[in-house]
Amino acid sequence: MNILKLPERKAGHEKIVMVTCYDYTSARIIGQSDVDIILVGDSAAMVMHGFDTTLPIDTAMMAHHVAAVRRGAPDKFLVADLPFLSYRKSLSETMQAVAELMRAGAQAVKLEGIAGNEESIRHIVQSGVPVMGHIGLTPQSVHQLGGFHVQGGSQPDRTRLKTEARDCQQAGCFALVLECVPESLAAEITAELRIPTIGIGAGADTDGQVLVMHDLLGLNPDFKPKFVRRYLDGNLLWLDAFNQYARDVREGSFPAREERYAG
Numbered sequence: 001m002n003i004l005k006l007p008e009r010k011a012g013h014e015k016i017v018m019v020t021c022y023d024y025t026s027a028r029i030i031g032q033s034d035v036d037i038i039l040v041g042d043s044a045a046m047v048m049h050g051f052d053t054t055l056p057i058d059t060a061m062m063a064h065h066v067a068a069v070r071r072g073a074p075d076k077f078l079v080a081d082l083p084f085l086s087y088r089k090s091l092s093e094t095m096q097a098v099a100e101l102m103r104a105g106a107q108a109v110k111l112e113g114i115a116g117n118e119e120s121i122r123h124i125v126q127s128g129v130p131v132m133g134h135i136g137l138t139p140q141s142v143h144q145l146g147g148f149h150v151q152g153g154s155q156p157d158r159t160r161l162k163t164e165a166r167d168c169q170q171a172g173c174f175a176l177v178l179e180c181v182p183e184s185l186a187a188e189i190t191a192e193l194r195i196p197t198i199g200i201g202a203g204a205d206t207d208g209q210v211l212v213m214h215d216l217l218g219l220n221p222d223f224k225p226k227f228v229r230r231y232l233d234g235n236l237l238w239l240d241a242f243n244q245y246a247r248d249v250r251e252g253s254f255p256a257r258e259e260r261y262a263g
């Protein structure tokens with residue numbers, strides 16, 4: 001998969017599949033799968049480091065995750081999130097962050113919102129780096145949004161998000177993530193844009209879908225947003241395996257004779 005094939009996918013109504021991943025071992029498995037795109041998201045702050053929001057992660061931490069995922073899945077198209085404020089200080093600092101993530105192994109970057117980002121997006125794209133946009137619920141703005149809520153519920157907000165989508169396309173984004181917006185709004189934006197849309201909590205009419213790997217594997221039983229489908233009860237499977245290991249050690253059945261070195 002590369003960005004030149006994405007318009008063909010949209011035109012052919014062939015869905016795009018993206019998964020968020022942060023580590024080498026998981027990336028090795030995804031690298032063997034039918035998933036099209038790996039997103040190394042700033043959600044690593046929450047999923048991998050235990051923070052309440054995405055805000056604490058910085059470019060250096062993101063670059064470490066990107067490098068690990070790239071080593072695990074060398075053949076997958078890899079998009080990296082630009083972390084909080086890394087693209088809001090100056091154009092020079094924005095490009096330093098972009099360069100760090102690209103050198104770590106990304107093939108594109110993603111940033112949230114469009115207001116105030118138009119010049120940065122154009123400059124990044126003109127520098128040879130593909131940019132994925134992201135509107136709707138933008139987690140880096142969680143405090144301004146008053147929490148993690150569905151966006152676009154009112155007519156003024158619907159109009160604003162449609163304008164933001166068009167502006168992202170005009171600025172040069174090759175694709176657009178729509179997060180937590182009403183299905184009808186996502187469908188309207190998808191139909192209007194030339195670039196593909198990738199939804200998360202945006203219904204079934206987007207050009208593709210993205211989920212966090214840990215969510216679809218059911219590794220956090222306390223996180224139950226409406227839009228997540230669990231394809232595995234990973235928490236229970238892992239817990240059972242750890243408990244079986246503990247029992248085997250305490251009962252003396254591990255290591256078995258064939259698992260020991262003689263001599």
